[in-house]
Amino acid sequence: MNFLEQTIERAKADIKTIVLPESTDMRVIKAASMVLEQGIANVVLVGNRDEITDLAGNLDISKAMIVDPVKSEKYEDYVNTFYELRKAKGITIEKAKEIMKNPVYWGVMMVKKGDADGMVSGAVNSTADTLRPALQIVKTAPDAKLVSAFFVIVVPNCEYGHNGTFIYADSGLVENPNEEQLAEIAITSAKSFKLLVQAEPKVAMLSYSSYGSAKSELTEKVIKATEIAKERAPYLLLDGELQGEIGSNSTFSGKIKSSGKPGCRSG
Numbered sequence: 001m002n003f004l005e006q007t008i009e010r011a012k013a014d015i016k017t018i019v020l021p022e023s024t025d026m027r028v029i030k031a032a033s034m035v036l037e038q039g040i041a042n043v044v045l046v047g048n049r050d051e052i053t054d055l056a057g058n059l060d061i062s063k064a065m066i067v068d069p070v071k072s073e074k075y076e077d078y079v080n081t082f083y084e085l086r087k088a089k090g091i092t093i094e095k096a097k098e099i100m101k102n103p104v105y106w107g108v109m110m111v112k113k114g115d116a117d118g119m120v121s122g123a124v125n126s127t128a129d130t131l132r133p134a135l136q137i138v139k140t141a142p143d144a145k146l147v148s149a150f151f152v153i154v155v156p157n158c159e160y161g162h163n164g165t166f167i168y169a170d171s172g173l174v175e176n177p178n179e180e181q182l183a184e185i186a187i188t189s190a191k192s193f194k195l196l197v198q199a200e201p202k203v204a205m206l207s208y209s210s211y212g213s214a215k216s217e218l219t220e221k222v223i224k225a226t227e228i229a230k231e232r233a234p235y236l237l238l239d240g241e242l243q244g245e246i247g248s249n250s251t252f253s254g255k256i257k258s259s260g261k262p263g264c265r266s267g
Contacts, residue, residue: 003154003165003197008040010198016117017042019110021103022124023052023066033059044116046103069106078109086136108133127172148185149173150192162199167192182225187233205229205240213243 001009018035022028023045032043033056043064045052052066069075082105083096091099099105104125110116121130131147140147150169158164169189174181182205190201207222208214219241226240 002156002163003152006198007196008038011040012038015039015041017044017115019044019046019107019116019119021046021107021119021121023047023103024055025123026055028123029056029059029061032064033061036061036063044107044110046106067106067110069101069103074113074115075100078106078113081113082109082137102133104130105133105137108137112137131173144188145184146181147173148177148181148188150189152196162197165197165199167196167201179221179224179228182221183228183232186225186229186238187236190233190236190238201236203229203236203238203240204242204244205238206244207241208243209241210243211241 018041020028020032020043023032024047028045029052032045035041036043037060043061045061045064045066046069047066048068049066053061069078072078079093079096079100082100083091083093086096100109104119104121107116107119107121111119119134127149135147148170149172150167151171153166153168155161155164155166167189170177170185174185177185186203186205190203193199193201205222205226207219209216209219209222212219212223222241226238229236229238
């Protein structure tokens with residue numbers, strides 16, 4: 001069972017309510033229809049009911065909840081909650097009313113208020129426009145020192161990673177992390193791997209050098225970040241700095257010293 005199949009099975013076993021705020025995008029409508037048909041999750045679509053149903057056409061989204069923020073009985077409550085959260089930052093009640101008409105802000109507020117378990121966004125909205133409402137309303141976990149991003153990469157027929165499943169971070173948010181940030185990214189990404197993949201993470205701190213084979217400010221930063229991460233999270237199977245080689249015969253051939261195993265090779 002691959003990572004996607006495993007995730008779907010876990011979702012079916014514990015049905016959650018997921019908000020999709022980008023409900024005027026056909027890809028989102030199709031995804032909602034598939035999720036509902038397969039019984040993966042309850043779905044909330046945010047927007048105008050007539051517009052959404054017209055766009056769906058023959059796609060069955062009859063089991064989805066459709067919420068138009070300005071027509072919702074919870075609109076005033078959400079507005080007041082947002083105002084209280086952000087008034088110290090200069091937000092007025094009038095501005096809060098406008099902001100809560102935004103589907104992404106509305107979706108995040110549903111999660112904040114316990115009316116949904118999660119939100120999926122980014123098909124239309126930029127990373128910044130997706131992340132900003134989450135940081136303003138839900139905020140970071142108490143022990144999180146920064147917000148970072150990762151990709152889940154699944155390599156078919158691969159004996160390494162966890163059944164070929166890897167997380168690469170930071171892959172789109174912190175452009176040039178310093179050594180402290182890099183260590184924090186490694187630790188939090190390992191937590192995310194364990195949560196998502198349900199397996200113990202093995203962390204490789206990547207560079208263009210392996211154990212001092214090259215020397216520069218960049219490699220020194222990774223070496224120092226590795227030391228910091230090991231000190232802060234001694235329980236992690238973590239090593240570095242390691243070079244990830246990409247070529248015709250390999251997808252990743254760095255080695256984690258403690259395991260002695262090379263990465264995947266495509267042949």
